[in-house]
Amino acid sequence: xxxxxxxxxxxxxxxxxxxxxxxxxxxxxxxxxxxxxxxxxxxxxxxxxxxxxxxxxxxxxxxxxxxxxxxxxxxxxxxxxxxxxxxxxxxxxxxxxxxxxxxxxxxxxxxxxxxxxxxxxxxxxxxxxxxxxxxxxxxxxxxxxxxxxxxxxxxxxxxxxxxxxxxxxxxxxxxxxxxxxxxxxxxxxxxxxxxxxxxxxxxxxxxxxxxxxxxxxxxxxxxxxxxxxxxx
Numbered sequence: 001x002x003x004x005x006x007x008x009x010x011x012x013x014x015x016x017x018x019x020x021x022x023x024x025x026x027x028x029x030x031x032x033x034x035x036x037x038x039x040x041x042x043x044x045x046x047x048x049x050x051x052x053x054x055x056x057x058x059x060x061x062x063x064x065x066x067x068x069x070x071x072x073x074x075x076x077x078x079x080x081x082x083x084x085x086x087x088x089x090x091x092x093x094x095x096x097x098x099x100x101x102x103x104x105x106x107x108x109x110x111x112x113x114x115x116x117x118x119x120x121x122x123x124x125x126x127x128x129x130x131x132x133x134x135x136x137x138x139x140x141x142x143x144x145x146x147x148x149x150x151x152x153x154x155x156x157x158x159x160x161x162x163x164x165x166x167x168x169x170x171x172x173x174x175x176x177x178x179x180x181x182x183x184x185x186x187x188x189x190x191x192x193x194x195x196x197x198x199x200x201x202x203x204x205x206x207x208x209x210x211x212x213x214x215x216x217x218x219x220x221x222x223x224x225x226x227x228x229x230x231x232x
Contacts (some may be wrong), residue, residue, distance in 0.1 A: 005120030012123060015041050016097055018057075021138050022146035023097060025127045027120050034063040035072070042076065049146070057081035057091055101126045112160020125159050132156075 004010050009027040013034055016023045024044075026037040042053055056073065058064045060082050073080055083090035104126035105119055112118075131142045132151040143151040 001119065003116050003119065006117045007120065009120055012098075012101075013037050014094060014097060014101075014127070016094055017142075017146065018093060019138075020142045020145035021093070021097075021135055022131055022142040023127050025101075025124060027124075031061075031063045035066065035069050038069070039072065052076075053078050055079040055081055057083070057094070059083050059088075059091060060085055097130075100130070104129070108159045111158070114160055122159065129156075 001010050001012075005027060007027075009029050011028045011031060011033075013026045013028055014023055015025075015038075024041055026033075026040070028034065028037060046052060053076065056078050058081070063069070064082070070080075072078075088095045101123055105122045108122040108125065109116065109119065112122075131146075132153055134141050138145060141151055143149075
């Protein structure tokens with residue numbers, strides 16, 4: 001990416017199961033971190049699903065051609081499938097997924113009107129959503145095929161929507177505002193991330209709240225001269 005994410009990452013690494021289309025994503029600052037991410041991916045898959053990785057299809061970039069990467073695959077019995085340079089169609093599933101993710105990120109960023117450095121949180125949300133929703137490539141949602149249970153989407157909110165937090169401390173006494181509003185971001189997990197953008201320099205800090213003290217402005221629209229707001 002030409003613009004670094006808020007935490008200094010510049011690259012994204014995706015792993016997609018060819019049968020279920022369930023995907024994992026890692027944000028990294030340097031290409032050499034790909035090996036560590038792959039180790040974490042293998043450990044999580046083997047521990048959480050009791051399945052083992054059979055084959056790995058990648059392009060011929062240098063991060064996949066190191067001796068350490070080759071040795072890891074040999075020790076794990078993972079069959080390597082390297083694509084020919086300048087032939088992305090040989091790894092079409094991954095290439096299409098990355099293109100879809102970037103399309104979703106652009107849409108999320110445009111809707112939320114947040115600085116472009118928030119692309120990291122946006123792409124984590126995009127991966128989460130794609131895992132939960134049905135796909136034409138598979139018979140059910142990737143989440144259901146991968147974990148054996150139907151996904152619960154009740155906790156989803158529009159990414160970047162305003163979150164209003166009950167404020168128990170107000171400097172203006174009884175006349176002070178009883179709520180603060182923050183853009184809600186994160187990766188669409190049930191644990192929400194609220195960020196407070198400070199001043200014109202756009203520094204941010206995370207806000208930890210309990211769900212009971214939080215509600216969302218989901219939609220605001222105008223019909224004629226009347227304004228309507230839907231809260232959740």
